[in-house]
Amino acid sequence: MIDQPNRRDLLKGAAAAGAASVAAPALAQGGTTAPAPDPQTKYTDKPFPEQRQKWPALQREMTPVPDCGERSYRGSGRLAGRKALVTGGDSGIGRAAVIAFAREGADVAINYFPSEEPDAQDVAKLLRAEGRKIALIPGDLTDQGFCVDLVGRANRQLGGLDILVNNAAYQQSKESIADISFEQFDRTLKTNLYAMFWITKTAVPLMKPGSAIINTASVNSVDPGKELLDYATTKGGIAIFTKGLAKQLAKKGIRVNAVAPGPIWTPLQVAGGQLPGTLGLFGQDTPLGRAGQPAELAPLYVALASNELSYTDGSIFGANGGTGAI
Numbered sequence: 627m628i629d630q631p632n633r634r635d636l637l638k639g640a641a642a643a644g645a646a647s648v649a650a651p652a653l654a655q656g657g658t659t660a661p662a663p664d665p666q667t668k669y670t671d672k673p674f675p676e677q678r679q680k681w682p683a684l685q686r687e688m689t690p691v692p693d694c695g696e697r698s699y700r701g702s703g704r705l706a707g708r709k710a711l712v713t714g715g716d717s718g719i720g721r722a723a724v725i726a727f728a729r730e731g732a733d734v735a736i737n738y739f740p741s742e743e744p745d746a747q748d749v750a751k752l753l754r755a756e757g758r759k760i761a762l763i764p765g766d767l768t769d770q771g772f773c774v775d776l777v778g779r780a781n782r783q784l785g786g787l788d789i790l791v792n793n794a795a796y797q798q799s800k801e802s803i804a805d806i807s808f809e810q811f812d813r814t815l816k817t818n819l820y821a822m823f824w825i826t827k828t829a830v831p832l833m834k835p836g837s838a839i840i841n842t843a844s845v846n847s848v849d850p851g852k853e854l855l856d857y858a859t860t861k862g863g864i865a866i867f868t869k870g871l872a873k874q875l876a877k878k879g880i881r882v883n884a885v886a887p888g889p890i891w892t893p894l895q896v897a898g899g900q901l902p903g904t905l906g907l908f909g910q911d912t913p914l915g916r917a918g919q920p921a922e923l924a925p926l927y928v929a930l931a932s933n934e935l936s937y938t939d940g941s942i943f944g945a946n947g948g949t950g951a952i
Contacts, residue, residue: 673906683897701729714794718892818860835879872940888946913948
Protein backbone atom coordinates (compact mmCIF):
# COMPACT_ATOMS: atom_id res chain seq x y z
CA MET A 627 0.00 0.00 0.00
CA ILE A 628 1.41 3.38 -1.05
CA ASP A 629 1.11 6.21 1.45
CA GLN A 630 -0.70 9.31 0.17
CA PRO A 631 1.35 12.54 0.52
CA ASN A 632 0.07 14.87 3.22
CA ARG A 633 -0.50 18.65 2.78
CA ARG A 634 2.87 19.57 4.35
CA ASP A 635 4.72 17.30 1.92
CA LEU A 636 2.89 18.85 -1.00
CA LEU A 637 3.76 22.37 0.15
CA LYS A 638 7.40 21.38 0.58
CA GLY A 639 7.43 19.97 -2.91
CA ALA A 640 5.86 23.08 -4.39
CA ALA A 641 8.36 25.30 -2.59
CA ALA A 642 11.26 23.23 -3.84
CA ALA A 643 9.96 23.34 -7.39
CA GLY A 644 9.52 27.09 -7.20
CA ALA A 645 13.02 27.58 -5.87
CA ALA A 646 14.40 25.37 -8.61
CA SER A 647 12.62 27.34 -11.32
CA VAL A 648 14.02 30.59 -9.95
CA ALA A 649 17.52 29.18 -9.66
CA ALA A 650 17.53 27.56 -13.10
CA PRO A 651 18.38 30.69 -15.14
CA ALA A 652 21.23 31.54 -12.77
CA LEU A 653 22.59 28.00 -12.92
CA ALA A 654 22.33 28.00 -16.69
CA GLN A 655 24.56 31.06 -16.73
CA GLY A 656 27.17 29.62 -14.42
CA GLY A 657 25.48 30.77 -11.21
CA THR A 658 26.20 34.44 -11.81
CA THR A 659 23.91 37.43 -12.08
CA ALA A 660 24.58 40.82 -13.62
CA PRO A 661 25.71 43.40 -11.05
CA ALA A 662 23.51 46.43 -10.41
CA PRO A 663 24.70 49.46 -12.39
CA ASP A 664 26.62 52.19 -10.63
CA PRO A 665 24.10 55.06 -10.17
CA GLN A 666 26.89 57.54 -10.91
CA THR A 667 27.40 56.19 -14.41
CA LYS A 668 24.02 54.62 -15.25
CA TYR A 669 23.32 57.72 -17.34
CA THR A 670 25.62 60.35 -18.76
CA ASP A 671 27.41 62.68 -16.39
CA LYS A 672 28.61 64.86 -19.25
CA PRO A 673 27.37 68.49 -19.19
CA PHE A 674 24.33 68.98 -21.40
CA PRO A 675 24.95 71.13 -24.49
CA GLU A 676 23.43 74.59 -24.38
CA GLN A 677 20.12 74.55 -26.27
CA ARG A 678 16.89 76.45 -26.29
CA GLN A 679 13.37 75.74 -27.49
CA LYS A 680 10.24 77.84 -27.42
CA TRP A 681 7.98 76.83 -24.53
CA PRO A 682 6.73 74.17 -24.00
CA ALA A 683 9.45 72.39 -26.07
CA LEU A 684 9.47 68.95 -27.65
CA GLN A 685 11.32 66.06 -26.08
CA ARG A 686 12.06 64.53 -29.47
CA GLU A 687 14.16 67.61 -30.37
CA MET A 688 16.33 67.64 -27.23
CA THR A 689 20.01 66.66 -27.18
CA PRO A 690 20.24 64.10 -25.72
CA VAL A 691 16.64 62.89 -25.83
CA PRO A 692 15.46 62.08 -22.28
CA ASP A 693 15.08 58.43 -21.36
CA CYS A 694 11.52 57.81 -20.21
CA GLY A 695 11.82 54.04 -20.13
CA GLU A 696 10.71 53.41 -23.71
CA ARG A 697 13.19 50.55 -24.09
CA SER A 698 13.92 49.68 -20.49
CA TYR A 699 10.74 49.56 -18.39
CA ARG A 700 9.34 46.05 -17.96
CA GLY A 701 5.95 45.62 -16.31
CA SER A 702 4.57 42.79 -14.22
CA GLY A 703 0.82 43.46 -14.09
CA ARG A 704 0.90 45.56 -10.91
CA LEU A 705 -1.76 47.97 -12.25
CA ALA A 706 -3.86 45.56 -14.29
CA GLY A 707 -7.33 46.94 -14.94
CA ARG A 708 -6.59 50.39 -13.52
CA LYS A 709 -7.54 53.69 -15.22
CA ALA A 710 -5.10 56.61 -14.99
CA LEU A 711 -5.08 60.28 -15.98
CA VAL A 712 -1.63 61.90 -16.23
CA THR A 713 -1.21 65.61 -16.93
CA GLY A 714 1.94 66.52 -18.84
CA GLY A 715 2.11 62.89 -19.93
CA ASP A 716 3.55 63.47 -23.38
CA SER A 717 7.16 63.98 -22.23
CA GLY A 718 9.55 63.98 -19.31
CA ILE A 719 8.46 62.64 -15.93
CA GLY A 720 4.81 62.37 -16.95
CA ARG A 721 5.73 60.31 -20.00
CA ALA A 722 7.83 57.97 -17.85
CA ALA A 723 4.82 57.46 -15.56
CA VAL A 724 2.54 56.84 -18.56
CA ILE A 725 4.87 54.21 -20.02
CA ALA A 726 5.27 52.46 -16.69
CA PHE A 727 1.53 52.52 -15.91
CA ALA A 728 0.65 51.12 -19.34
CA ARG A 729 3.22 48.36 -19.10
CA GLU A 730 1.88 47.49 -15.66
CA GLY A 731 -1.53 46.92 -17.24
CA ALA A 732 -3.33 50.27 -16.86
CA ASP A 733 -5.27 52.21 -19.47
CA VAL A 734 -4.06 55.81 -19.55
CA ALA A 735 -5.39 59.22 -20.55
CA ILE A 736 -2.62 61.69 -21.41
CA ASN A 737 -3.10 65.44 -21.13
CA TYR A 738 -0.64 67.84 -22.77
CA PHE A 739 -0.42 71.33 -24.28
CA PRO A 740 -1.64 71.27 -27.91
CA SER A 741 1.76 72.16 -29.41
CA GLU A 742 3.20 69.04 -27.77
CA GLU A 743 1.15 66.83 -30.10
CA PRO A 744 4.22 65.22 -31.77
CA ASP A 745 5.56 63.94 -28.44
CA ALA A 746 2.09 62.74 -27.42
CA GLN A 747 1.64 60.85 -30.67
CA ASP A 748 5.06 59.21 -30.25
CA VAL A 749 4.25 57.72 -26.86
CA ALA A 750 0.68 56.81 -27.85
CA LYS A 751 1.90 54.94 -30.92
CA LEU A 752 4.46 53.05 -28.84
CA LEU A 753 1.98 51.90 -26.21
CA ARG A 754 -0.94 51.21 -28.52
CA ALA A 755 1.32 48.87 -30.48
CA GLU A 756 1.77 46.99 -27.21
CA GLY A 757 -2.00 46.58 -26.87
CA ARG A 758 -2.71 49.32 -24.33
CA LYS A 759 -5.63 51.77 -24.42
CA ILE A 760 -4.31 55.34 -24.62
CA ALA A 761 -6.56 58.42 -24.77
CA LEU A 762 -5.03 61.73 -25.88
CA ILE A 763 -6.64 64.90 -24.48
CA PRO A 764 -4.78 68.10 -25.40
CA GLY A 765 -5.61 71.41 -23.76
CA ASP A 766 -4.47 74.39 -21.70
CA LEU A 767 -4.48 73.76 -17.94
CA THR A 768 -4.75 77.47 -17.16
CA ASP A 769 -8.37 77.20 -18.35
CA GLN A 770 -10.66 76.12 -15.50
CA GLY A 771 -13.35 74.91 -17.88
CA PHE A 772 -10.91 72.69 -19.72
CA CYS A 773 -9.58 71.18 -16.47
CA VAL A 774 -13.09 70.22 -15.36
CA ASP A 775 -13.90 68.81 -18.80
CA LEU A 776 -10.59 66.93 -18.91
CA VAL A 777 -11.55 64.76 -15.95
CA GLY A 778 -14.94 63.92 -17.40
CA ARG A 779 -13.47 63.05 -20.79
CA ALA A 780 -10.80 60.82 -19.25
CA ASN A 781 -13.42 59.05 -17.14
CA ARG A 782 -15.66 58.43 -20.15
CA GLN A 783 -12.93 57.35 -22.54
CA LEU A 784 -11.28 54.99 -20.08
CA GLY A 785 -14.46 53.71 -18.47
CA GLY A 786 -13.47 54.92 -15.02
CA LEU A 787 -10.73 56.73 -13.13
CA ASP A 788 -8.77 55.46 -10.14
CA ILE A 789 -5.29 56.96 -10.61
CA LEU A 790 -4.67 60.70 -10.99
CA VAL A 791 -1.20 62.14 -11.55
CA ASN A 792 -1.00 65.94 -11.36
CA ASN A 793 2.34 66.40 -13.07
CA ALA A 794 2.20 69.20 -15.67
CA ALA A 795 4.17 72.32 -14.73
CA TYR A 796 5.28 75.72 -15.96
CA GLN A 797 8.82 76.82 -15.05
CA GLN A 798 10.73 79.93 -16.08
CA SER A 799 14.01 80.91 -14.42
CA LYS A 800 14.55 84.57 -13.56
CA GLU A 801 17.45 86.06 -11.63
CA SER A 802 15.30 88.50 -9.67
CA ILE A 803 11.72 89.12 -8.59
CA ALA A 804 12.03 92.27 -10.69
CA ASP A 805 12.26 90.04 -13.78
CA ILE A 806 9.13 88.03 -13.02
CA SER A 807 6.21 89.57 -14.86
CA PHE A 808 2.70 89.56 -13.46
CA GLU A 809 1.74 87.42 -16.45
CA GLN A 810 4.43 84.82 -15.70
CA PHE A 811 3.48 84.64 -12.02
CA ASP A 812 -0.17 84.17 -12.93
CA ARG A 813 0.59 81.46 -15.48
CA THR A 814 2.90 79.59 -13.11
CA LEU A 815 0.32 79.51 -10.33
CA LYS A 816 -2.55 78.58 -12.63
CA THR A 817 -0.64 75.74 -14.31
CA ASN A 818 0.99 74.30 -11.21
CA LEU A 819 -1.52 75.00 -8.42
CA TYR A 820 -4.91 76.05 -9.73
CA ALA A 821 -5.08 73.26 -12.30
CA MET A 822 -4.16 70.68 -9.66
CA PHE A 823 -7.01 71.96 -7.48
CA TRP A 824 -9.56 72.13 -10.31
CA ILE A 825 -8.68 68.66 -11.62
CA THR A 826 -8.49 66.98 -8.24
CA LYS A 827 -11.73 68.50 -6.96
CA THR A 828 -13.50 67.22 -10.10
CA ALA A 829 -11.89 63.78 -9.98
CA VAL A 830 -12.44 62.87 -6.32
CA PRO A 831 -16.20 62.16 -6.63
CA LEU A 832 -15.42 59.70 -9.43
CA MET A 833 -12.76 57.80 -7.49
CA LYS A 834 -13.51 54.74 -5.38
CA PRO A 835 -11.71 53.29 -2.33
CA GLY A 836 -8.32 52.00 -3.42
CA SER A 837 -7.73 54.92 -5.77
CA ALA A 838 -4.54 56.98 -5.69
CA ILE A 839 -3.63 60.60 -6.34
CA ILE A 840 0.02 61.40 -7.00
CA ASN A 841 1.29 64.96 -7.28
CA THR A 842 4.65 66.01 -8.68
CA ALA A 843 6.31 68.30 -6.16
CA SER A 844 10.03 69.19 -6.23
CA VAL A 845 13.15 69.67 -4.14
CA ASN A 846 12.17 73.32 -4.57
CA SER A 847 9.27 72.57 -2.21
CA VAL A 848 11.71 72.79 0.69
CA ASP A 849 14.95 74.15 -0.82
CA PRO A 850 13.94 76.83 -3.34
CA GLY A 851 16.37 77.84 -6.04
CA LYS A 852 16.75 81.62 -5.97
CA GLU A 853 16.08 81.79 -9.72
CA LEU A 854 12.82 79.82 -9.38
CA LEU A 855 10.88 82.00 -6.95
CA ASP A 856 7.41 81.62 -8.46
CA TYR A 857 7.92 77.97 -9.44
CA ALA A 858 9.23 77.07 -5.96
CA THR A 859 6.26 78.85 -4.40
CA THR A 860 3.89 76.55 -6.28
CA LYS A 861 5.89 73.45 -5.43
CA GLY A 862 5.75 74.30 -1.73
CA GLY A 863 2.01 74.65 -2.16
CA ILE A 864 1.80 71.25 -3.85
CA ALA A 865 3.58 69.61 -0.91
CA ILE A 866 1.16 71.13 1.61
CA PHE A 867 -1.86 70.37 -0.61
CA THR A 868 -0.72 66.73 -0.75
CA LYS A 869 -0.43 66.37 3.01
CA GLY A 870 -3.68 68.18 3.77
CA LEU A 871 -5.74 66.41 1.12
CA ALA A 872 -4.46 63.02 2.29
CA LYS A 873 -6.01 63.68 5.68
CA GLN A 874 -9.35 64.55 4.07
CA LEU A 875 -9.53 61.59 1.71
CA ALA A 876 -8.19 58.86 3.98
CA LYS A 877 -11.72 58.02 5.17
CA LYS A 878 -12.77 57.62 1.54
CA GLY A 879 -9.99 55.07 0.99
CA ILE A 880 -8.17 57.36 -1.47
CA ARG A 881 -4.45 57.82 -0.86
CA VAL A 882 -2.62 61.06 -1.76
CA ASN A 883 1.17 61.20 -2.07
CA ALA A 884 3.79 63.13 -3.99
CA VAL A 885 7.11 62.63 -5.74
CA ALA A 886 9.67 65.42 -5.31
CA PRO A 887 12.28 65.28 -8.09
CA GLY A 888 15.61 67.02 -8.10
CA PRO A 889 17.32 67.99 -11.39
CA ILE A 890 15.70 65.74 -14.01
CA TRP A 891 16.43 66.10 -17.74
CA THR A 892 13.06 67.13 -19.25
CA PRO A 893 11.74 69.68 -21.77
CA LEU A 894 11.15 72.14 -18.91
CA GLN A 895 14.89 72.76 -18.78
CA VAL A 896 15.34 73.77 -22.43
CA ALA A 897 12.19 75.92 -22.56
CA GLY A 898 13.28 78.55 -20.04
CA GLY A 899 13.64 76.40 -16.96
CA GLN A 900 17.33 77.26 -16.62
CA LEU A 901 19.04 80.63 -16.87
CA PRO A 902 20.72 81.26 -20.24
CA GLY A 903 24.21 79.79 -20.42
CA THR A 904 23.81 77.52 -17.39
CA LEU A 905 22.43 74.32 -18.93
CA GLY A 906 25.85 72.67 -18.80
CA LEU A 907 25.75 72.95 -15.01
CA PHE A 908 22.38 71.23 -14.68
CA GLY A 909 22.64 68.36 -12.18
CA GLN A 910 26.41 68.58 -11.94
CA ASP A 911 26.35 69.69 -8.30
CA THR A 912 24.45 66.64 -6.99
CA PRO A 913 26.39 64.04 -4.96
CA LEU A 914 25.88 61.57 -7.82
CA GLY A 915 27.40 64.14 -10.16
CA ARG A 916 24.70 64.10 -12.82
CA ALA A 917 21.11 64.96 -13.61
CA GLY A 918 18.48 62.26 -13.36
CA GLN A 919 16.46 60.79 -16.21
CA PRO A 920 12.64 60.50 -16.13
CA ALA A 921 12.85 56.70 -16.29
CA GLU A 922 14.51 56.70 -12.87
CA LEU A 923 11.34 58.13 -11.29
CA ALA A 924 8.80 55.81 -12.94
CA PRO A 925 9.03 53.09 -10.25
CA LEU A 926 8.07 55.63 -7.58
CA TYR A 927 4.86 56.53 -9.43
CA VAL A 928 4.02 52.86 -9.98
CA ALA A 929 4.59 51.98 -6.33
CA LEU A 930 2.44 54.89 -5.12
CA ALA A 931 -0.33 54.01 -7.58
CA SER A 932 -0.34 50.33 -6.67
CA ASN A 933 -2.05 48.82 -3.65
CA GLU A 934 1.29 47.52 -2.40
CA LEU A 935 1.86 50.79 -0.49
CA SER A 936 -1.62 50.75 1.00
CA TYR A 937 -0.44 52.31 4.30
CA THR A 938 1.55 55.08 2.62
CA ASP A 939 -0.50 58.26 2.62
CA GLY A 940 0.31 61.96 2.82
CA SER A 941 3.98 61.28 2.08
CA ILE A 942 6.51 62.94 -0.21
CA PHE A 943 9.25 60.88 -1.84
CA GLY A 944 12.46 62.49 -3.04
CA ALA A 945 14.50 61.51 -6.09
CA ASN A 946 17.29 64.04 -6.04
CA GLY A 947 20.64 62.43 -6.73
CA GLY A 948 21.72 62.44 -3.11
CA THR A 949 21.12 66.05 -2.11
CA GLY A 950 18.95 64.94 0.79
CA ALA A 951 16.59 67.89 0.31
CA ILE A 952 13.60 65.60 0.93
